[in-house]
Amino acid sequence: xxxxxxxxxxxxxxxxxxxxxxxxxxxxxxxxxxxxxxxxxxxxxxxxxxxxxxxxxxxxxxxxxxxxxxxxxxxxxxxxxxxxxxxxxxxxxxxxxxxxxxxxxxxxxxxxxxxxxxxxxxxxxxxxxxxxxxxxxxxxxxxxxxxxxxxxxxxxxxxxxxxxxxxxxxxxxxxxxxxxxxxxxxxxxxxxxxxxxxxxxxxxxxxxxxxxxxxxxxxxxxxxxxxxxxxxxxxxxxxxxxxxxxxxxxxxxxxxxxxxxxxxxxxxxxxxxxxxxxxxxxxxxxxxxxxxxxxxxxxxxxxxxxxxxxxxxx
Amino acid sequence: xxxxxxxxxxxxxxxxxxxxxxxxxxxxxxxxxxxxxxxxxxxxxxxxxxxxxxxxxxxxxxxxxxxxxxxxxxxxxxxxxxxxxxxxxxxxxxxxxxxxxxxxxxxxxxxxxxxxxxxxxxxxxxxxxxxxxxxxxxxxxxxxxxxxxxxxxxxxxxxxxxxxxxxxxxxxxxxxxxxxxxxxxxxxxxxxxxxxxxxxxxxxxxxxxxxxxxxxxxxxxxxxxxxxxxxxxxxxxxxxxxxxxxxxxxxxxxxxxxxxxxxxxxxxxxxxxxxxxxxxxxxxxxxxxxxxxxxxxxxxxxxxxxxxxxxxxxxxxxxxxxxxxxxxxxxxxxxx
Amino acid sequence: xxxxxxxxxxxxxxxxxxxxxxxxxxxxxxxxxxxxxxxxxxxxxxxxxxxxxxxxxxxxxxxxxxxxxxxxxxxxxxxxxxxxxxxxxxxxxxxxxxxxxxxxxxxxxxxxxxxxxxxxxxxxxxxxxxxxxxxxxxxxxxxxxxxxxxxxxxxxxxxxxxxxxxxxxxxxxxxxxxxxxxxxxxxxxxxxxxxxxxxxxxxxxxxxxxxxxxxxxxxxxxxxxxxxxxxxxxxxxxxxxxxxxxxxxxxxxxxxxxxxxxxxxxxxxxxxxxxxxxxxxxxxxxxx
Numbered sequence: 047x048x049x050x051x052x053x054x055x056x057x058x059x060x061x062x063x064x065x066x067x068x069x070x071x072x073x074x075x076x077x078x079x080x081x082x083x084x085x086x087x088x089x090x091x092x093x094x095x096x097x098x099x100x101x102x103x104x105x106x107x108x109x110x111x112x113x114x115x116x117x118x119x120x121x122x123x124x125x126x127x128x129x130x131x132x133x134x135x136x137x138x139x140x141x142x143x144x145x146x147x148x149x150x151x152x153x154x155x156x157x158x159x160x161x162x163x164x165x166x167x168x169x170x171x172x173x174x175x176x177x178x179x180x181x182x183x184x185x186x187x188x189x190x191x192x193x194x195x196x197x198x199x200x201x202x203x204x205x206x207x208x209x210x211x212x213x214x215x216x217x218x219x220x221x222x223x224x225x226x227x228x229x230x231x232x233x234x235x236x237x238x239x240x241x242x243x244x245x246x247x248x249x250x251x252x253x254x255x256x257x258x259x260x261x262x263x264x265x266x267x268x269x270x271x272x273x274x275x276x277x278x279x280x281x282x283x284x285x286x287x288x289x290x291x292x293x294x295x296x297x298x299x300x301x302x303x304x305x306x307x308x309x310x311x312x313x314x315x316x317x318x319x320x321x322x323x324x325x326x327x328x329x330x331x332x333x334x335x336x337x338x339x340x341x342x343x344x345x346x347x348x349x350x351x352x353x354x355x356x357x358x359x360x
Numbered sequence: 361x362x363x364x365x366x367x368x369x370x371x372x373x374x375x376x377x378x379x380x381x382x383x384x385x386x387x388x389x390x391x392x393x394x395x396x397x398x399x400x401x402x403x404x405x406x407x408x409x410x411x412x413x414x415x416x417x418x419x420x421x422x423x424x425x426x427x428x429x430x431x432x433x434x435x436x437x438x439x440x441x442x443x444x445x446x447x448x449x450x451x452x453x454x455x456x457x458x459x460x461x462x463x464x465x466x467x468x469x470x471x472x473x474x475x476x477x478x479x480x481x482x483x484x485x486x487x488x489x490x491x492x493x494x495x496x497x498x499x500x501x502x503x504x505x506x507x508x509x510x511x512x513x514x515x516x517x518x519x520x521x522x523x524x525x526x527x528x529x530x531x532x533x534x535x536x537x538x539x540x541x542x543x544x545x546x547x548x549x550x551x552x553x554x555x556x557x558x559x560x561x562x563x564x565x566x567x568x569x570x571x572x573x574x575x576x577x578x579x580x581x582x583x584x585x586x587x588x589x590x591x592x593x594x595x596x597x598x599x600x601x602x603x604x605x606x607x608x609x610x611x612x613x614x615x616x617x618x619x620x621x622x623x624x625x626x627x628x629x630x631x632x633x634x635x636x637x638x639x640x641x642x643x644x645x646x647x648x649x650x651x652x653x654x655x656x657x658x659x660x661x662x663x664x665x666x667x668x669x670x671x672x673x674x675x676x677x678x679x680x681x682x683x684x685x686x687x688x689x690x691x692x693x694x695x696x
Numbered sequence: 697x698x699x700x701x702x703x704x705x706x707x708x709x710x711x712x713x714x715x716x717x718x719x720x721x722x723x724x725x726x727x728x729x730x731x732x733x734x735x736x737x738x739x740x741x742x743x744x745x746x747x748x749x750x751x752x753x754x755x756x757x758x759x760x761x762x763x764x765x766x767x768x769x770x771x772x773x774x775x776x777x778x779x780x781x782x783x784x785x786x787x788x789x790x791x792x793x794x795x796x797x798x799x800x801x802x803x804x805x806x807x808x809x810x811x812x813x814x815x816x817x818x819x820x821x822x823x824x825x826x827x828x829x830x831x832x833x834x835x836x837x838x839x840x841x842x843x844x845x846x847x848x849x850x851x852x853x854x855x856x857x858x859x860x861x862x863x864x865x866x867x868x869x870x871x872x873x874x875x876x877x878x879x880x881x882x883x884x885x886x887x888x889x890x891x892x893x894x895x896x897x898x899x900x901x902x903x904x905x906x907x908x909x910x911x912x913x914x915x916x917x918x919x920x921x922x923x924x925x926x927x928x929x930x931x932x933x934x935x936x937x938x939x940x941x942x943x944x945x946x947x948x949x950x951x952x953x954x955x956x957x958x959x960x961x962x963x964x965x966x967x968x969x970x971x972x973x974x975x976x977x978x979x980x981x982x983x984x
Contacts, residue, residue, distance in 0.1 A: 064822035075838045183970075187963035189914055191921045192937055192955035195944055203945055257462040263418055264457075265477045265528065266450030279467050298827035302918045317922055320837040332834055336825045355467060355512040 054347050058340055063115070065336040070114050073329045074107065083323050084127055097127055101326070123330035128322050133330035136315060143213050143311035146223070147303065148296050150231035155238035155296075156289055162239075163246020167254060168273055178243060185240025190299055194233035194306040201229060211308035234303045238292040245288045246281065253277040283354045290346030297335045364391035365433060365568050366415070366536055372427035373410050373419065373592075375639055382639040384423065385410050385592045389666070392568050394535065399583030399600070400572045401615070405636035407592035408572045412538045414438075416455060417445045432536070451481040454529035458541035460521035464513040470524045471497075471509025477531045496527040501557060519550035523557070530561060540572045555582050577619045580604065585672065588612050591636055591647035594666055598673040608675045610652050610683060646678065654679055721971025727964035731957070735785050738778030746779035746931045747771065755947045765949040767939060777954050780931040784913055785961070787847055787932070791912040792905050794851025799858020800901065804889050806859065807866025817863070820856040828853045829915050836924045843926045850915055854908045861904050865897035899976040903969055910965035917958050933958045 076083070081098035089097075097103075101124075102110045117124065123133040159182075166178040202210035208229050214222035253259065254277055262276045301313030308314075312331055319327035351357050373385035385407040392398050402408045413419050415430060415437065430437040432453065437445065457463035465473060474496060475489035484492065490509070497505030500523040513521055522542060529537055539558065543551035559582060562569050573579050579586055580600050587597040588611065596609040607613045614632035634651045643649050649659040659678055666676045677683065734741065750770035758765045764773035806816040823831070828850075835849035869875060870893060878888050919925035920934025928935050933954040940950025 060818070061821060061825065064818060065825045068822045068826065069834075072834050072838060075835070077840065183963065183966055184959075187910070187959055187966050189917050189921075189937075189955060189958045189962070191918060192951065192958065195937070195941060195951055196955070199944060199948055257457060257459060258465040260413075260418060261455075261457060261463045261525075261528075262465070264416055264449055264455045265480070266446045266448070267476070267480055268446065271476075271480075276465050276468070280465070283467070294825075294827035294830075298829035298833070301830070301833060302922055305922050316833075320833070320924060325838075328834065328837060332826065332830065335827070335830060339825050339827070353467065356514050 050351055051348055054344055058344055061340055062337060065340065066115055066118055066333060067111065069329055069332045069336065070111055072332070073325055076325060080325060084325065100125065100127070118333065123333065124326035126319075126324050126327050128319075128324040129327065133326050136327060137312060137330055137334055140310060140312045140315045142215070143309050144297075144300050144304070144313060146213075146216070146227055147230050147234060147300055147309065147311060148293070150227050151233075151235035151296055152238065152289065152293065154231055155235040155242055155292070158235070159239040159242025160246050160285065162243035164250055164273065164278065166243070166247040167250030170251060175247075179247065182240040182243040182247075185236040186244070187240075188236060190233050190237060191302045191306050193236060194229065194303060197229045197233055198306075211306075213309045213311075230303050230307045230309060233306065234296060234299050237299065238296055241292055241295075242285065242288060246285055249281045249284050250277060253281045256280070279353070283350060286346055286349055286353065290343050293342045294335075294339045297338065363431075363434065365394045365396070366392040366570075367431045368411075368415075368428065370428035371411065371414065371430065372425070373407065373414055373423050374426040375423050377640055380640075382642060383426070383592060384639045385414070387427070388589070388592075388594050390587055390594070390597065392536065392570060394568055395562075395566045396568045396585070397562060397583045398568075398570045399579035399586040400570060400589060401574065401576050401579050401586055402589035402595075403574055403636045405591065405638070406589040408589050409540050412455060412540050412570070412572055415538060416449050416453060417442070447481070450477050450534075451532040452534055453536045453538065454532070454534045456522070456525045456529050456537065456539040456542045459545045460518060460525050461513065461545070463525060464521055466513055468512075469509065470511050470513060470516065470521075474509075474524065474528045474531055477528055481532045492531070493527070496531055497524075500524075500527045500530075500561070501553075502527070518546050519553060522546060522550075522554055526554075526557065526561070530565065530567065533565060534567060537567050537569045538572070539569060541574070542571070543578065544573070544575070551578065558582065576615050588615065591642055592639075593647055594674075594676055595648070596673075596675045596677075598669075602670075602673055606673075608669060608673070608680060608683065609648075609677050610654050610679075611648050613683075614653075646676075654683060718971070718975075720967040721975060724964045724967025724969075724971055727960060728968055731781065731961050731964065732785060734778060735781030738775075738782055742772065742775045742778060744772045744775045746776045747929055748775075755943070757947075758949055764953040765947065767936075767947070767950045768943060773936070773940075773950055773953055776931040776936050777933070777957050780933045780936055780954060781957060781961075783843070783926065783930060783932045784916055784934075784958075787843065787850075787916050787926070788909050788912045790847045791850040791854065791916075792909045794847065795854035795858050795908050795912075796901060796905055798851065798855035800862050800894060800897070802855065803859035803862025803897070804866055804893055807863040808870060808885065808889055808893060813863070816859075820859055823853075823856045826853075828857075828911070829918060832915055832919060833922075833924065836919055841924055841927045843930075846916060846919055846925050850912050850919075853915075854912065857908065858901060858904055861900050862894075862897045865900055866893045869893050869896040903973045903976060906965055906969035906972055910962045910969065913958060913961050913965070 079094075081094050081101060081103050082089070084101075085094045085097050102113050105113075114124075121134060123137065125131075126133050126136060129136050162178040162182060166175040166182075169175050198210045201207045209226050212226060214226045216223040254273075256277075258280075259272060259277055262272045267276075300311060301317060303309075304311045304313040305317060312334065316328055316331035318324070319331065368391065369389045371385055371388045372383050374381050375384045388407075388411065390398070400408045400411070410419065410423065414425055415432075417437065417440075419425065425438055428438070432448070437448070440448070464470065471490070471493050475484075475486070475493040478484045478489040478492050479486070493509055494505045497508060502508050502520060502523050508516070508520075513524070516524065522545075525542075542558070543554050546554065555578065558569060558571070561567070571579055571582055576586075580603070583600055585597065586600050586603050588595045588603075588609065590611050596603070596607070596612045598606075598608075603612065604616060607616050611632070618632065632651055637643065637647070637650060643660065645661045646652070646655075646659045646664050649655050652659065656679065662678060664676045664678045666674050667680055668674050669680075748771060750766070753762070753766045753770040754768060756762055756766040756770075762772050762774065764777060767773055767776070802816060802820070806813045806820075826834070831853040832846075832849040835852065836845055839845035839849065866889075875888060875892055878892060883891075916925060916932065917934035917937070920932045921938045923938065925934055926932050928939070936954040937951050940947065940954070944951055
């Protein structure tokens with residue numbers, strides 16, 4: 047088991063390297079003189095030159111790439127001249143907001159999505175199936191930022207149940223944190239919920255047709271055990287993979303949803319980075335999100351081997 | 361004992377095919393006494409597995425029980441509400457399936473799959489169920505049962521997996537065990553072992569066993585009585601010895617000729633021409649008419665009734681009186 | 697016995713799924729057709745221009761004169777939604793074309809030339825480690841605002857998905873005998889790829905293109921909403937919502953109607969994609 051994890055960890059290294067290089071390449075696409083853009087219109091030539099040398103832009107690209115990669119290896123994501131602080135500091139400060147948002151939204155999407163999918167599969171071709179799949183289809187089709195605005199209009203302005211935006215730290219008030227997160231998490235989670243329920247339905251339908259389900263029925267087990275224990279345990283293996291993949295959807299969606307609900311998370315940091323042409327922040331944010339995606343998928347793989355005894359010692 | 365353990369009469373299972381329906385099992389009667397060993401023989405498509413599933417109320421969605429009664433120990437199973445039927449399944453009647461590789465859940469340990477039956481029906485605690493499971497594993501001949509209960513199905517061989525299935529089926533000491541092609545997926549030596557195991561367990565526990573197979577010699581080596589089925593209908597039922605000495609249905613005669621040919625290693629098999637028709641193509645009269653060497657015009661139009669040849673011998677063939685003469689059946693028994 | 701139990705439900709399922717495959721296709725097709733028609737005929741349906749302001753008519757709620765109401769400049773929201781549809785749908789279409797061309801090219805190369813397979817697919821892996829929307833945001837941010845940049849960014853971002861599908865299909869088809877035969881008779885690789893491999897990958901690619909279209913409409917709207925899409929005052933659905941957001945509490949209609957337009961468009965495309973997949977892919981027919 048631990049050898050398997052070690053093997054997977056090692057195999058992630060080239061992917062991380064490629065991801066870092068991709069982020070680097072994207073940033074090389076900035077047209078014109080990045081140093082001059084960062085320094086702003088009022089900057090003197092000396093200031094521009096200073097920023098240029100600080101960013102290493104006066105060096106050839108292989109040297110810059112090497113600096114970037116070796117910096118990353120030490121946890122150095124570069125320096126923001128606009129925020130006047132290391133990029134990693136700015137990101138770490140914002141991370142709790144984004145992690146709260148992403149975590150809650152994935153939790154919601156998983157619970158709702160898997161339940162709807164199971165219901166749809168168990169009551170195949172009934173009105174329950176049709177209803178669940180309509181909800182799922184609407185979930186994947188609704189633009190989340192608009193859905194969030196509608197949510198604010200109804201539940202914050204209309205009913206006054208939740209605050210219309212802003213982040214409350216869980217250290218400050220746990221209930222306040224939860225209330226502040228309900229609407230954003232639902233908004234961010236709808237699309238993922240739709241994907242997970244559509245996928246769960248098709249996997250469950252497949253599993254319910256398997257021989258072992260008939261065996262479980264022949265044993266006289268109750269329907270709840272046949273579905274919840276026997277079929278779901280098999281279905282969860284591919285479902286976990288899809289949940290891992292939707293994590294990337296969630297992280298990207300967070301940028302938009304944080305903007306709707308005025309949450310100062312990683313997404314809004316990057317958005318401000320874009321507006322102010324703070325390229326180091328953008329590059330750093332990109333790499334953090336991509337790394338977390340690789341990490342989540344690693345976790346999924348390990349979970350996979352734990353759920354599926356057949357791959358455990360391969 | 362007032363009556364047979366299981367009494368099935370006029371069992372009819374209907375399959376919906378678009379707007380049409382076909383009776384894939386049509387008016388089958390049979391019964392099993394307590395401690396009996398009944399063999400059910402037929403090619404694939406004969407409806408024998410559907411009968412097994414119907415007994416447990418597990419027919420696929422496209423099929424329905426449209427006629428007939430199933431009485432188990434005096435209780436009409438076909439009229440039982442689902443929750444009461446669930447209490448009987450796995451406890452009083454249990455089943456072994458053909459392919460142990462897919463019939464076992466791949467992500468649950470074999471031990472757990474056996475002990476969950478015990479917990480469900482006998483309300484045993486986890487620890488008690490575990491001990492009983494180890495005992496059952498030992499009983500069905502799985503070596504080192506304390507260790508093997510932690511194995512997943514993929515860690516076992518096909519024969520071992522089928523032993524797990526048998527342990528699971530016998531866990532609650534059922535009175536009837538339905539074994540649907542239990543050895544078909546296994547190689548010859550393992551087949552023998554499994555049949556010997558079933559025979560031994562039957563003698564030890566007194567459970568009635570209904571062994572379903574396409575393999576007539578295999579069934580004959582196990583069962584006291586054999587029912588031959590063809591295309592959803594009863595062809596012939598007799599004691600195993602009678603069936604081999606005096607097969608009276610042309611289909612049974614073909615099957616036996618085929619089996620003897622195999623045994624003697626004769627090159628040219630006197631096999632039955634053609635295949636079982638698909639349900640959509642079932643003929644109107646005798647369903648064997650399309651392949652029968654003794655077919656007459658009337659066979660294509662008339663469904664042959666089941667006729668008694670003796671106390672435990674019944675045949676469904678229009679030409680029974682002529683064809684039975686060719687077999688060495690004593691005239692006295694025929695006229696009885 | 698086994699052939700009976702499996703064959704029977706199959707005939708039943710195919711019949712039902714054909715009936716089932718037709719209605720999403722039909723409903724999706726009709727809704728999407730109407731939306732395309734409205735967007736194409738927009739200029740003829742409304743006498744007003746999308747940027748015609750009327751200070752007398754600011755913040756008018758929906759009425760006969762302005763079915764979707766007016767915005768902060770007194771512009772007619774329905775006119776803007778119609779013109780916005782024009783822009784949003786064209787962007788979506790362009791994204792699909794670019795993603796398909798890139799994806800088919802890259803996927804066919806990876807699938808046909810075993811030596812290129814691994815390097816190409818590892819690059820695709822890295823590309824996919826960035827969420828599509830994030831990739832598009834980064835590219836659009838770096839390239840600067842503008843319709844062409846948005847199209848390019850989204851097109852590149854969706855290419856790996858298509859490439860993966862084409863590669864899988866090419867890997868299967870390349871093993872088959874008629875390809876062997878073509879190779880043996882001296883056909884060039886380019887010819888084999890163009891005449892044999894790509895046409896065989898077409899069905900899954902068309903399905904995927906429909907879903908990418910849906911995603912691209914959503915992504916473009918999101919980019920516009922956060923201010924890195926096509927710059928205002930050009931009406932795109934995302935821009936109109938971003939404009940209306942400031943007045944969400946007092947003039948919700950500015951936000952509601954373009955949002956509904958996006959929702960309906962994406963919904964119809966998803967229905968269309970589901971229907972096409974069920975109709976074109978015989979393997980999926982059995983599952984759902």
